[in-house]
Amino acid sequence: DADVTQTPRNRITKTGKRIMLECSQTKGHDRMYWYRQDPGLGLRLIYYSFDVKDINKGEISDGYSVSRQAQAKFSLSLESAIPNQTALYFCATSDLVTGGADTQYFGPGTRLTVL
Amino acid sequence: LAKTTQPISMDSYEGQEVNITCSHNNIATNDYITWYQQFPSQGPRFIIQGYKTKVTNEVASLFIPADRKSSTLSLPRVSLSDTAVYYCLVGYYNNNDMRFGAGTRLTVKP
Numbered sequence: 651d652a653d654v655t656q657t658p659r660n661r662i663t664k665t666g667k668r669i670m671l672e673c674s675q676t677k678g679h680d681r682m683y684w685y686r687q688d689p690g691l692g693l694r695l696i697y698y699s700f701d702v703k704d705i706n707k708g709e710i711s712d713g714y715s716v717s718r719q720a721q722a723k724f725s726l727s728l729e730s731a732i733p734n735q736t737a738l739y740f741c742a743t744s745d746l747v748t749g750g751a752d753t754q755y756f757g758p759g760t761r762l763t764v765l
Numbered sequence: 766l767a768k769t770t771q772p773i774s775m776d777s778y779e780g781q782e783v784n785i786t787c788s789h790n791n792i793a794t795n796d797y798i799t800w801y802q803q804f805p806s807q808g809p810r811f812i813i814q815g816y817k818t819k820v821t822n823e824v825a826s827l828f829i830p831a832d833r834k835s836s837t838l839s840l841p842r843v844s845l846s847d848t849a850v851y852y853c854l855v856g857y858y859n860n861n862d863m864r865f866g867a868g869t870r871l872t873v874k875p
Contacts, residue, residue, distance in 0.1 A: 654808075685865070692852065693809070693865040709864075740808045750816075751797035751856050751863070756808025 653677045654757035656741050662763045669728040671760050673741030682724040683742040683754065684708075684716060686735075693740060699724055700746075731764040738762075769853045774870040783840045785869050787853030790834050795857040798829060798836045803850045803868070812851075813838070840871075848873045 654675045663669055673682065680701050685693040685708075695708030697716040705716060713735060717725045728735055739760045744752035770788040777783045789798070797816050801809035813820055815827040815836070826839040840847055850870050856863030 690867075692867045695864070738806070742808065751799055751814060751854075753799065753811045753814065754801075754809070756810070759806065759808055761806075 654741060654743055654755055656739075656757040656760050658760060659758065660761045662765065663731055664765050665732055667731050667764075669731050669762065671726045671728075671739055671741075671762070673724045673726070673757060675722050675741075675743045675755075675757075677743055677745070677755060678721075679743040679745045679755070680721065681744045681746065681752065682718065683744075684714075684724065684726045685740045685742065686710070686737040687740065687759075688737050696726065728762075728764075731762075733764045736762060736764045768864075769855055769866055771851075771853055771866065771869045773867065774872070776872050776874060777843055778874050779844055780842050783843050783847070783871060783873075785838045785840075785851055785853075785871065786835055787838070788835050789853070789855045792833050792855050793857070796855045797857065798827065798833075799854045799856075799863075800825070800827065800838045801852045801854070801865070803852065809852060809865070843871075843873045845873050845875065847871065 657672045683698040684696040687693045694710050699705050699718045715727045741757040742754040744754045799814040800812045802812050803809040813825050813827045817829050820827045828837045850868040852865050852868040854863045
């Protein structure tokens with residue numbers, strides 16, 4: 651979805667380096683998410699934020715941190731990258747709805763390789 | 766946490782109708798059922814959402830029996846471009862436990 655952008659799209663780094671992945675959205679949504687996907691597997695939730703002042707850990711938050719700089723921006727950091735963090739990372743957004751369940755809109759993904 | 770179970774993979778041929786079933790035995794009263802489609806190296810894309818009975822849109826239909834312990838995504842007359850992974854999620858708008866499982870890998874053959 652072009653309304654959700656991620657930078658960089660590809661990144662190769664070395665073990666121990668600090669890496670930041672950025673996500674921006676123009677959908678005006680309050681909720682933002684970071685997922686990782688390993689080959690052949692589903693998506694696993696790393697962190698999510700329901701508004702600027704709200705940050706929550708997901709299933710696999712160890713080794714990651716996030717920053718919600720504004721409603722439209724949500725960054726994911728790897729403080730000291732390790733090889734098993736090599737994966738495809740997705741950012742997603744959703745809006746609070748009354749009734750129903752969140753519909754998430756995903757960015758194009760960032761392919762991260764840690765050597 | 767509403768857990769879902771789907772087949773790991775399915776094969777079909779162009780022009781056929783494909784039905785993918787998802788089991789969610791511990792679905793809660795407020796939970797909705799949502800299906801996403803994911804192509805390789807792309808983020809998942811919303812297909813359809815429902816609460817009970819049947820929902821239809823321009824892409825698919827979703828059938829939910831009265832007990833809501835399962836649901837079936839129906840793709841009419843599939844084409845090669847429908848080859849993708851399909852995920853079933855169960856949850857509510859303030860539910861922090863919605864999870865993407867491994868999904869069902871659908872392969873459509875000529």
